[in-house]
Amino acid sequence: MxxxxxxxxxxxxxxxxxxxxxxxxxxxxxxxxxxxxxxxxxxWAPEEQNLSGSLRFGAREKLMEELSALDEQRAxxxxxxxxxxxxxxxxxxxxxxxxxxxxxxxxxxxxxxxxxxxxxxxxxxxxxxxxxxxxxxxxxxxxxxxxxxxxxxxxxxxPKAFQRPEKVLIAFDGSQTARKGVEMLARSPLFAGATCHVLIVGAETAEHRSELAWALNTLREAGHHAEGAIRAGEVDDALQAYEQESGIDLLVMGAYGHSRIRHLLVGSTTTAMLRSSRIPVLILR
Missing domain, CATH: 3.40.50.620 (HUPs)
Incomplete structure (x- = not known):
């Protein structure tokens, strides 16, 4: 299929x-x-409202029948x-x-x-x-x-309202998963014509500069206009600030890993972050 x-x-x-x-x-x-x-x-089963224990003999059976009929109607x-x-x-x-x-x-x-x-x-x-x-x-x-x-x-x-993505941001940490994400972003027809941004959250090190250069070159070789940055700070704060500064329309992130970026999507931070985001989030596996 x-x-x-x-x-x-x-x-x-x-x-x-x-x-x-x-x-x-x-x-x-x-x-x-x-x-x-x-x-x-x-x-919608009303588990917390189980009153059957306080009912007299015979009333419980009648109540259960009525609840069953109500469930069927709701379904x-x-x-x-x-x-x-x-x-x-x-x-x-x-x-x-x-x-x-x-x-x-x-x-x-x-x-x-x-x-x-x-x-x-x-x-x-x-x-x-x-x-x-x-x-x-x-x-x-x-x-x-x-x-x-x-x-x-x-x-x-x-989110609730559609906006055609023209500026896409990928949260990048140099991992194998993130590199696959950049390669997917570069070749996917989903992002044809879009400007691609790459953000590394961390210190300005030679390793990070090398990783950013690889990501930008990969995107540019595929025909994309690509921009990138290395920012210090907390990952979620840095991503949101960059989104607002650059007018990002869609965020791309990997789902698992041990880096600070991918750790966002392993635990309770996931739901809060995805719900608060004003733009679509594409989660890659």
């Missing part, structure tokens, strides 16, 4: 951004676009809402120029379902929060870190 761009759709305010960025990626990569809505029938409504969202996403993608996007609705938990689908995925596009991000549910906001940890495909996490 041809690898495709997979966009995870839910009822959050990020859904339109997911549609538009997914359509942009599909057209740029020349890859088919598929939308998926995952119905998690257990995400049915959720499925119907999901179908409408998928139809709207497909129509929006067609307006954006995608010829034949596909849709599917699956039952299960979000992360496990995405992992099952990943073998056919070239790029996963998700919003930075799901519709129930404030709850401990199976949607995007609650499980953002798990999606990053468990998926083995590039993940594009997007």
């Amino acid at each position: 041809t690898e495709h761009v997979l966009a995870a759709i839910d009822g959050s305010q990020f859904a339109e951004g997911v549609c538009d960025y997914a359509a942009w990626a599909s057209l740029a990569l020349g890859a088919p676009l598929s939308f998926v809505h995952v119905v998690d029938n257990h995400s 049915r409504v959720n499925r119907e809402q999901g179908k409408l969202m998928l139809e709207a996403a497909k129509a929006r993608a067609v307006e954006d120029g995608v010829s034949s996007p596909t849709t599917r609705q699956l039952n299960g938990t979000l992360v496990e379902t995405l992992v099952e689908l990943e073998k056919d995925v070239r790029l996963l596009v998700v919003g930075k929060r799901g519709e129930t991000a404030h709850q401990a549910s199976g949607h995007l906001g609650a499980n953002l870190e798990r999606v990053v940890r468990e998926m083995h495909r590039p993940i594009l996490m997007v």
